[in-house]
Amino acid sequence: MLIKRPKGTQDIIPGTIEKWHFLEEQIRKICQEYGYQEIRTPVFEATELFQRGVGETTDIVNKEMYTFLDKGQRSITLRPEGTASICRAYVENKLYAQTLPVKLYYLGPMFRYENTQAGRYRQFHQFGIEVLGVENPLVDAEVIQLLWDFLQRLGLQGLEVHINSVGCSHCRAVHREKLQTFLEDRKDKLCSDCQSRLERNPLRILDCKNKNCQALTVEAPTTLDTLCPDCQEHWESVQHYLKMGDISFKINPKLVRGLDYYQKTAFEVMAKGIGAQSAICGGGRYDGLVEEIGGPSTPGIGFAVGLERILAAMQSQKIEIECTDKTSVMVAVLGDKARQVGFQLANQLRQRGIIAFMDLMGRSLKSQMKYADRVGSRYVLILGEEELEKGIIIVRDMKLGDQKEIAKADLIEFIQNIDSSEFEI
RNA sequence: GUGGAUGUGGUGAAGCGGUUAACACACCGGAUUGUGGCUCCGGCAUGCGUGGGUUCGAGUCCCAUCAUCCACCCCA
Numbered sequence: 478m479l480i481k482r483p484k485g486t487q488d489i490i491p492g493t494i495e496k497w498h499f500l501e502e503q504i505r506k507i508c509q510e511y512g513y514q515e516i517r518t519p520v521f522e523a524t525e526l527f528q529r530g531v532g533e534t535t536d537i538v539n540k541e542m543y544t545f546l547d548k549g550q551r552s553i554t555l556r557p558e559g560t561a562s563i564c565r566a567y568v569e570n571k572l573y574a575q576t577l578p579v580k581l582y583y584l585g586p587m588f589r590y591e592n593t594q595a596g597r598y599r600q601f602h603q604f605g606i607e608v609l610g611v612e613n614p615l616v617d618a619e620v621i622q623l624l625w626d627f628l629q630r631l632g633l634q635g636l637e638v639h640i641n642s643v644g645c646s647h648c649r650a651v652h653r654e655k656l657q658t659f660l661e662d663r664k665d666k667l668c669s670d671c672q673s674r675l676e677r678n679p680l681r682i683l684d685c686k687n688k689n690c691q692a693l694t695v696e697a698p699t700t701l702d703t704l705c706p707d708c709q710e711h712w713e714s715v716q717h718y719l720k721m722g723d724i725s726f727k728i729n730p731k732l733v734r735g736l737d738y739y740q741k742t743a744f745e746v747m748a749k750g751i752g753a754q755s756a757i758c759g760g761g762r763y764d765g766l767v768e769e770i771g772g773p774s775t776p777g778i779g780f781a782v783g784l785e786r787i788l789a790a791m792q793s794q795k796i797e798i799e800c801t802d803k804t805s806v807m808v809a810v811l812g813d814k815a816r817q818v819g820f821q822l823a824n825q826l827r828q829r830g831i832i833a834f835m836d837l838m839g840r841s842l843k844s845q846m847k848y849a850d851r852v853g854s855r856y857v858l859i860l861g862e863e864e865l866e867k868g869i870i871i872v873r874d875m876k877l878g879d880q881k882e883i884a885k886a887d888l889i890e891f892i893q894n895i896d897s898s899e900f901e902i
Numbered sequence: 903g904u905g906g907a908u909g910u911g912g913u914g915a916a917g918c919g920g921u922u923a924a925c926a927c928a929c930c931g932g933a934u935u936g937u938g939g940c941u942c943c944g945g946c947a948u949g950c951g952u953g954g955g956u957u958c959g960a961g962u963c964c965c966a967u968c969a970u971c972c973a974c975c976c977c978a
Contacts, residue, residue, distance in 0.1 A: 481969075481970095484969085484970090535976095536975080536976050536977075537976090537977080540903080540975095540976090541976085541977085558978085587978075589976095589977080589978085591975095591976080591977080592903080592904090592973095592974095592975095593970090593971085593972095594971080594972060594973065594974095595971085595972065595973090596977095596978080597976090597977075597978080598978090601978060602978085603978060605978095670975080684976095686974085686975075686976085687975095734977095735976065735977060736977095751978095752972075752973085753972085753973065753974085754977075754978080756977065756978065757978070758978070759977075759978070781978065782978070783977090783978025784978080785978075786978055787978090809936095809937075811936055811937095812936095841931090841932095841936090842936050842937055843932095843936085843937060843938080844930090844931080844938095845937080845938090846937045846938040846939095847937095847938050847939085848938085849937095849938065850938040850939055851938085851939095857937080857938080859936080859937065861936055862936090863936080871937085873937075873938090875938065875939085878938090878939090880937085
């Protein structure tokens with residue numbers, strides 16, 4: 478093997494692609510039901526978009542971006558997530574001039590330069606939704622509701638929805654100070670990562686995985702402790718609506734998303750069965766992001782789910798994705814003349830919307846039968862010299878193991894109206 | 903970026919210094935003239951990730967390198 482696929486990428490081949498089709502169908506269906514419209518943005522953007530949008534202090538921007546210079550010396554980055562691009566598109570296409578809210582969904586590949594492991598890839602796929610223009614906490618609940626609904630429809634069990642409020646920029650500033658004061662005394666005991674976080678982004682210390690740091694932050698002030706009256710009201714309202722929606726959620730005051738743009742509501746969904754990874758979805762509110770990108774002050778909220786992780790969770794829970802094979806017709810021929818007639822026949826069948834194909838390998842009749850069996854064709858049309866002379870075609874039902882002679886002139890109609898009872902003795 | 907495991911045909915895998923690299927599945931072909939699923943027979947690795955080295959001799963030992971998987975960090 479001379480050339481292999483790049484690390485962390487995947488070929489989705491027949492046998493697996495059906496699962497993706499199924500997921501994609503479910504996504505489109507539920508989004509339509511909730512009144513969301515699809516948006517497609519480029520898979521690469523100006524690097525600056527993510528630096529500003531996702532945030533300079535994040536891991537994504539610091540170490541995970543696929544960045545390169547194009548031939549015009551522009552710094553380009555393969556999108557590591559969807560929200561920044563969508564806010565950019567919202568501003569660039571002046572969607573804010575349309576009836577609000579703007580409710581969008583997207584589906585496609587994202588890129589992050591990381592070392593791979595179970596449930597983690599360099600090219601992976603996300604489905605996400607974004608609602609722009611709504612401050613009302615009702616939308617926070619609706620977004621989580623859609624998410625929950627989606628996951629339930631897939632049949633996933635044992636999921637945990639964690640939610641938190643990280644407050645607005647005002648309460649964040651208050652919290653930041655309190656937290657820094659609190660941690661200042663214990664600075665020496667923090668891990669080296671957290672020591673540098675203390676200055677740049679102390680909030681992230683709260684969800685450090687280091688056991689030491691976790692112990693140190695047990696008593697630390699959380700964002701929930703320092704919410705301003707507005708944020709507090711919003712937070713309570715979100716919970717109220719969620720309870721109405723019959724969603725079981727856990728309040729996790731230590732939940733801090735890895736992206737800088739989140740404000741107020743933040744949430745994650747955890748699942749088992751995807752290796753050391755557990756998050757299958759993350760989301761939250763990003764009220765300042767559109768403005769940051771140069772648009773009008775616009776509230777926003779959304780989430781993104783990892784499709785590979787959804788599929789992994791489904792597989793570990795043994796949730797079968799049904800792939801119904803459509804009935805197909807295989808045209809088996811014997812001899813050159815028959816092949817030509819068969820070629821036309823297959824064409825005619827396809828014109829009527831029937832799945833029909835021939836052997837392309839020049840196989841013997843026996844092998845053609847075998848092939849039809851392998852690929853699961855329900856019917857085989859057998860056409861040889863004899864049949865040509867008599868002006869008939871043999872129609873064999875592979876499932877019942879019966880066959881019938883049909884006049885060539887009647888064949889198309891016969892296949893179209895086929896009913897397996899025709900073959901029963 | 904760091905650590906661990908593994909690398910033999912399409913797949914799963916034997917082989918653990920010595921003639922032509924087991925076996926199973928898959929695939930292809932055949933078992934009297936034109937018919938699948940069962941059975942039987944036959945075919946299918948000039949090579950054991952790659953490059954060095956040790957040795958009379960290496961898939962089998964040593965070194966390097968690459969790749970894959972898993973884990974840390976973080977996230978989808």
